[in-house]
Structure formats: structure tokens, C-alpha cells
Amino acid sequence: MLLYVVLIYNLRSHLYLSIVHHFHNLKRATMEGEINNLIVVCITVLASICYCYAIGKFITKGPPRLLAILPIVCLFFYLPFTLHSIHFGSSTSFFISWLANFKLLLFSFGKGPLSSHPPIPLSLFITIACLPIKIQNHQTIQKSHKSPLNYAIKVILLSAIMGVYGYREYVHPKFIMILYCFHIYLCLELMLATVGALVRALGRLELEPQFDEPYLSSSLQDFWGKRWNLMVTGILRPTVYDPVRSISTRLIGKKWGSLPAVLATFFVSAMMHELIFYNVGRVKPTWEVTCFFLIHGVCLAMEIVIKKAINGKFRLSPIVSGPLVLMFVLVTSIWLFIFPALRCDFDVRTRRETAAFVEFVKNLDKFVKFTSFKAISR
Structure with a gap:
């Protein structure tokens, strides 16, 4: 037995x-x-x-x-x-x-x-x-680059956020969702900043920054037009916004010609994000991401209308408008951006792919060392 x-x-x-x-x-x-x-x-x-x-x-x-x-x-x-x-x-x-x-x-x-x-x-x-990347135009005012300390703080914050995930059973789920939003922002900014730094060092080019502290936005116009992912803003303006505005201005006048252009720009951005989401999850689109951008496009158009109606007679203090904008972006992002990503098992697959890549690098390192040892022994 x-x-x-x-x-x-x-x-x-x-x-x-x-x-x-x-x-x-x-x-x-x-x-x-x-x-x-x-x-x-x-x-x-x-x-x-x-x-x-x-x-x-x-x-x-x-x-x-x-x-x-x-x-x-x-x-x-x-x-x-x-x-x-x-x-x-x-x-x-x-x-x-x-x-x-x-x-x-x-x-x-x-x-x-x-x-x-x-x-x-x-x-x-x-x-x-x-x-x-976008090469900086020397005919315009030079934009200052962020200090290494700025990026070091963001790396530390990203590491702290990833550390919290290990204790998610003790953390409120809504707080985890907020952390996901900041996680995506920090990863995107650090990735684009790394690409820009490499190009700047190898090509000796002066590049424009991709982000300008979006959490300091005072309005939706400020957030989408001047602070968030400026590379995308810079490419959507000449391809979508300017042509549509040129056509709509002839049809409805210069005062309101920007409104259809804003909506068209957000619609195109929505379609491109749906493409990215499909390549991430390979699941049938639920169009929540499209709703996110359309809601922001409509709200931004309403903001433009209100600003033109009051004609600068009244303006909210950035101390008030800033938190309101940040809260609106966070709530809509969790509702229409984070949930679709989680349904694709984004977090699980990311950790799995990271582990597989680390394993691949380890095996590749062993192979290189073994090949070098054989070459020396001969």
C-alpha cells in the first residue's frame, strides 16, 4: 500500500x-x-x-x-x-x-x-x-520641457498605484477604478515621453511635449485642446477639424462654424479608439467608448456656446472649474472607458503578457550567455 x-x-x-x-x-x-x-x-x-x-x-x-x-x-x-x-x-x-x-x-x-x-x-x-512626435517650430515660442523630477515623481506614483493592486481586496472598488484612470494616464505619458526622449537624444531634434499636466485643466476646452495628448490634438486639427470648420463656416457662418467641427473631431477620435479597443480585446464593440467621446464632444460644444453667449462677462474661478472638469472626466472615464477595458480582461492579460515577456528575456539572456560560452570554449 x-x-x-x-x-x-x-x-x-x-x-x-x-x-x-x-x-x-x-x-x-x-x-x-x-x-x-x-x-x-x-x-x-x-x-x-x-x-x-x-x-x-x-x-x-x-x-x-x-x-x-x-x-x-x-x-x-x-x-x-x-x-x-x-x-x-x-x-x-x-x-x-x-x-x-x-x-x-x-x-x-x-x-x-x-x-x-x-x-x-x-x-x-x-x-x-x-x-x-512633433518637431517644435522654432518660429513659435519655445515650450519648456518637464524636469526629470517631474517624471521621477510620476514613476513613483505609478509604482505606488501598482502596489495598491496587490491589496485590492481591502480597497473600495470605486477607488480602484479611479486608480485605473490615473494608471492609464501615467503609462501613456511616460511611454510617449520615453519615445520622445530617445528621438531627441538620437536625432538631436527639439520636440513638443505630448502632455501638459491635464489634471490642472480649467475647462473641457483646456483639457482636450491644450493639455491632453497633444500629439493627437495636433493631427486631428488639420485632418478633421479645419476642413469641417471650413465647410460649416460657409454654411452656417463663422460664429457657429466650429461646433460641427468639434463634433466631427470627437466622432473620428471615437472611431479610432474603437479600433484600438478592438485590437486589444478582439471582442465585438459595445460602442461605450464612442459614447464617451460623443458625450465629451457635445459637452465641449455646449461649453463653447455658453462662453460665446456670456461673452466673457462671467467666468468660474479655476479653483472651482478645475475640480469639476476633473470629476467629469473621471466619472465618464470609469463609466464608459474602464469598464469596457475590464471586460476584455485588460488587467489580467497585461500582467500575463508582462510575465511572459520577462520569461522570454530571461531565456534569451541564458541563450546569449550559452552561445558566448561555446564561442569562448572553442
């Missing part, structure tokens, strides 16, 4: 170790496959951008250049679907499907950051097209 128990225990232990070993191999294989897919995507994007650069030299701006670039625009919308991880899929959707495509559409008509006289070098063309 004792021999039977020992045999069963050994078989169970062997089976457990086999399952663990298979799971680690599966995570490694999955991450290796995703890395390979990412490399293919990067090579495809580089080749496509080089093609567009050549197109700019041989085909005049306007409909002919647009027709030549449209296949690349369609390809850039497709590429994120070849990636299955949250980090790579969402970043590719944001960088390539959204920003790069909009820059190429502007380039088709000789506008935007990719167009200049004389033409910019190919290396700079690729950098501007693929990355969420």
Missing part, C-alpha cells in the same frame, strides 16, 4: 512538473511568435514609408498622390490585426493605424509634418511618420 502511495505521488509530481514545463514553453513560444510578428510588421512599415517617400518625389500632391498612397493606408489599418498581445497590438494601432495614416493622408495633399520645402531626409521622414 505504501509503495502504491509513493508511486502515485511520484507520478503526480512528474505530471505537475511536466505541465509547468509545458506552460513555460508555451509562454515562451507564444512570445517568440509575437516578437517575430512584430519584426515582420516593423519591416513592412519601414518599406511602406520608403515607398511613400518615393511617391512624394515622383507624383504631384492631390488626388493622384492620394490614390498611390491609399493601399498603404489600408495596409496600416490591417497590420495590428497580425499582433495578438495588448502591448504590441494597441501601440501599433495608435502609432501606425491612426497617427501614421493621418500623417500620410495629409502628405497626399502636401500638408502636415511630412511635407516641407525642400523635402526632409528619408530618415527624418520615417521617424516622424512612425512615431508619436
